[in-house]
Each structure stands twice: as C-alpha cells, then as structure tokens.
Amino acid sequence: MSDLKSAIDELVIANRILAAEKVCDAFGHVSIRHPNDPKKFLLSRGRAPELIEAADIMQFHLDGTAADGKGKPYLERFIHGAIYELRPEVQAVVHSHSYSVVPFSVIGEPLRPIMHVCATIGAEIPVWDPQDNFGDTDLLVADIDQGRDLAKALGTRTSVLMRGHGSTVAGGSLREAVYAAVMLEVNAQLQLKAQAMGAVKFLTPGEIEKIRARQNKGRPGEGFDRAWQYWLRHAGFPTDE
Numbered sequence: 001m002s003d004l005k006s007a008i009d010e011l012v013i014a015n016r017i018l019a020a021e022k023v024c025d026a027f028g029h030v031s032i033r034h035p036n037d038p039k040k041f042l043l044s045r046g047r048a049p050e051l052i053e054a055a056d057i058m059q060f061h062l063d064g065t066a067a068d069g070k071g072k073p074y075l076e077r078f079i080h081g082a083i084y085e086l087r088p089e090v091q092a093v094v095h096s097h098s099y100s101v102v103p104f105s106v107i108g109e110p111l112r113p114i115m116h117v118c119a120t121i122g123a124e125i126p127v128w129d130p131q132d133n134f135g136d137t138d139l140l141v142a143d144i145d146q147g148r149d150l151a152k153a154l155g156t157r158t159s160v161l162m163r164g165h166g167s168t169v170a171g172g173s174l175r176e177a178v179y180a181a182v183m184l185e186v187n188a189q190l191q192l193k194a195q196a197m198g199a200v201k202f203l204t205p206g207e208i209e210k211i212r213a214r215q216n217k218g219r220p221g222e223g224f225d226r227a228w229q230y231w232l233r234h235a236g237f238p239t240d241e
C-alpha cells in the first residue's frame with residue numbers, strides 16, 4: 001500500500017514538473033505502471049497536469065478500461081496501456097503536444113539528438129501517422145487498436161512522434177520518461193534553430209549509446225536524478241535529497 005501511495009505522490013509531482021517545464025499545457029499526460037500489479041497503470045482523470053492532485057489518480061487495465069478511481073478518463077489513455085502491454089520493461093509513459101516537436105512530425109525531416117543531454121530521446125525517432133492504417137481520423141488515439149498501432153511504431157525505442165499531433169516517450173523509470181519528454185522539446189527547439197543556420201552535425205549513434213549508458217547507471221546527484229531535483233524546485237516542491 002505504501003508503494004502505491006509513494007507511486008501516486010511521484011506521479012503527481014511528474015505532472016506538475018511537465019506543466020512547469022511547458023511540455024504539457026492544458027493537454028498531455030503522464031502515467032506509471034502500477035507498482036504492485038504490472039497489468040495495470042496509474043493515470044490521472046482527464047485534467048490539465050498543472051492541476052492534478054493525488055485524488056485524481058485512477059487505475060486502468062492495459063486495455064484502457066478503468067480499474068479504480070472516479071472521474072472522466074483521458075480519451076488517449078490507450079497510448080499508455082498499449083505501450084505497457086508491448087514493452088514489459090517500460091515503467092512510465094509521457095504523451096504531450098509540446099509545440100517545438102510538432103513541426104518534425106509533418107516535414108519529413110527527422111528529429112535527432114543534437115546535444116549531449118538530449119541523447120536520452122534515442123538515436124532514431126519514427127513518426128506515427130494514423131492515416132496509414134486508419135484513414136481520416138481526428139488524429140487522437142481513441143481506442144486500443146490505435147494505441148497498439150502507435151506502440152508498434154515506437155517499437156523498442158524511447159520516443160515516437162505523432163503526425164500533426166505531438167509525441168510519446170517511454171522510460172524505464174518515471175524520472176527517465178520525464179527527462180526524455182523535457183529533452184525532446186529542448187532538442188526540437190535547438191534543432192529548429194541550428195537547421196535554420198545550416199547543415200547540422202548530429203550526435204552519432206555511438207555517442208548516443210555511450211551517453212545513455214552513463215545516464216542509466218543512475219548515480220545519485222547525476223543525470224536524471226540531478227535534473228529531477230532541479231525540476232522539483234522549479235515546480236515549487238522541496239528537493240528530496
């Protein structure tokens with residue numbers, strides 16, 4: 001029970017951080033796999049992330065049906081369930097419409113890591129286009145079939161863009177997923193600037209692998225952990241170290 005309470009508390013903080021860092025605005029959401037039941041995940045009821053409190057957190061089965069909690073769920077909860085279903089190692093998922101990322105979902109020019117702290121977003125970032133398998137839609141992931149199609153496009157990667165819509169990132173921990181979601185937006189801002197100036201030399205796959213290996217060691221005070229402490233303060237919480 002205490003695992004669940006601390007997971008819910010961390011998830012509330014993650015929502016506030018994503019709002020403070022402007023990855024989420026009125027829209028976007030973050031989930032974590034249930035700490036005691038891998039066949040469920042925790043996600044707020046449909047609400048702007050900046051407003052979310054512990055009482056808003058609901059529990060869902062991986063097919064997106066509600067298992068516990070009250071309120072109207074997010075329409076796009078299927079994004080989360082489908083990724084947890086396909087990727088047993090994934091512990092957290094962030095979906096957002098952060099604005100600098102969206103141009104890369106429509107121009108055929110890939111978003112790629114341009115700066116060392118952004119390596120976590122992954123060497124290859126595909127674009128999922130619902131037009132391919134579902135024809136004209138409202139572009140939202142409105143059922144589990146669309147969620148599974150998106151999860152398939154993500155594959156074993158960290159990030160996937162969604163045409164004319166936004167992006168989704170998956171992490172081995174909540175802190176990693178939040179970090180990747182923030183850095184996806186940062187990288188997009190930098191890449192838009194750099195490409196306006198000329199040809200870009202991106203990080204190589206080997207550089208990306210080395211940076212990620214270092215970050216994944218998860219030493220306290222480094223990497224995801226140091227960023228989390230900074231973002232905690234930015235979002236108005238005391239640091240926890």
Ligand SMILES: [Zn+2]
Binds near residue numbers: 095140
């Ligand atoms: Zn969306």
